[in-house]
Amino acid sequence: MTTNTAPGAGQPAKISVQEVTKTFALGRETFTALDRVSLDIADNEFVTVVGPSGCGKSTLMNVLAGLETPTEGRALVDGAPVSGPGPERGVIFQQYALFPWLTVRKNVEFGLKTARVPRAERRERAEHFIRMVGLEQFADALPKMLSGGMRQRCAIARAYAVNPSILLMDEPFGALDALTRVKLQEQLLDTWSKEQRTVMFITHDVDEAVFLANRVIVMAARPGRIYDVIDVDLPYPRSEEFRLSPQFAALRNRVWHSVYHQDGRTAPATSPAPSVTPA
Numbered sequence: 001m002t003t004n005t006a007p008g009a010g011q012p013a014k015i016s017v018q019e020v021t022k023t024f025a026l027g028r029e030t031f032t033a034l035d036r037v038s039l040d041i042a043d044n045e046f047v048t049v050v051g052p053s054g055c056g057k058s059t060l061m062n063v064l065a066g067l068e069t070p071t072e073g074r075a076l077v078d079g080a081p082v083s084g085p086g087p088e089r090g091v092i093f094q095q096y097a098l099f100p101w102l103t104v105r106k107n108v109e110f111g112l113k114t115a116r117v118p119r120a121e122r123r124e125r126a127e128h129f130i131r132m133v134g135l136e137q138f139a140d141a142l143p144k145m146l147s148g149g150m151r152q153r154c155a156i157a158r159a160y161a162v163n164p165s166i167l168l169m170d171e172p173f174g175a176l177d178a179l180t181r182v183k184l185q186e187q188l189l190d191t192w193s194k195e196q197r198t199v200m201f202i203t204h205d206v207d208e209a210v211f212l213a214n215r216v217i218v219m220a221a222r223p224g225r226i227y228d229v230i231d232v233d234l235p236y237p238r239s240e241e242f243r244l245s246p247q248f249a250a251l252r253n254r255v256w257h258s259v260y261h262q263d264g265r266t267a268p269a270t271s272p273a274p275s276v277t278p279a
Contacts, residue, residue: 012079013040014198015064015166020073022059022224033059035223036073043165046192046199048209049217050259056224057202061168064200065091077166087115090159094171097155098143104130104154105139111162129157132191149180156188160195169201173208185211189238206259210251211238218258228258 062068066084133153220227
């Protein structure tokens with residue numbers, strides 16, 4: 001069971017975003033995608049990020065992934081500035097990003113092969129994570145033979161296989177049908193409880209944000225900034241009963257109102273992260 005409690009004294013954040021501003025040139029003008037965003041995320045915490053289109057959710061993830069450089073401010077992982085992509089950060093996109101000419105097994109092994117992991121260890125680790133996401137019967141199948149949900153499970157297995165301490169997930173279930181999406185949400189939480197990771201999960205779906213998270217970060221647009229931070233102080237594991245509970249409904253309504261009825265206020269610049277211990 002997971003609990004949300006106050007962080008220990010002096011406990012460093014796993015991820016720390018400090019006054020990050022990101023602007024882009026648009027012809028002779030500039031567009032501010034992020035405006036002085038600050039956020040701390042604890043080790044093994046599961047944080048979801050929601051907000052209206054154009055609020056900078058994906059830009060924030062790209063900064064943490066090392067794919068974008070802040071115009072001002074900085075992002076830290078384990079106290080070290082992010083200066084580019086790194087093996088401690090696994091990134092999962094909505095588009096699966098699988099190699100179509102490689103089997104499920106070879107896709108999951110790809111990062112390990114790049115890291116020169118010996119063949120026997122590579123195969124063992126790949127098999128472990130393929131079983132973990134329930135694709136053992138499809139290990140020799142090509143991506144074109146898989147459903148959308150199965151492809152995303154393969155992408156999740158590949159990300160886990162290289163043993164990152166952080167998973168950055170940009171709307172990974174956004175293109176899936178509702179039933180598949182619900183099943184993958186439950187499977188993701190089951191995997192998270194077994195394989196401890198810090199997760200930042202971007203979504204447009206308020207129900208998904210509440211179901212998955214220890215905390216929901218609500219962003220506002222133009223310019224992109226943190227608008228609200230909502231604790232989901234309810235235990236794991238979470239199931240269909242949780243989705244139908246009054247507590248879930250109350251949290252969902254609060255997040256929905258915060259996303260779609262924004263009044264111009266802004267949450268405190270620095271949001272403390274709880275100490276989280278997955279089941």
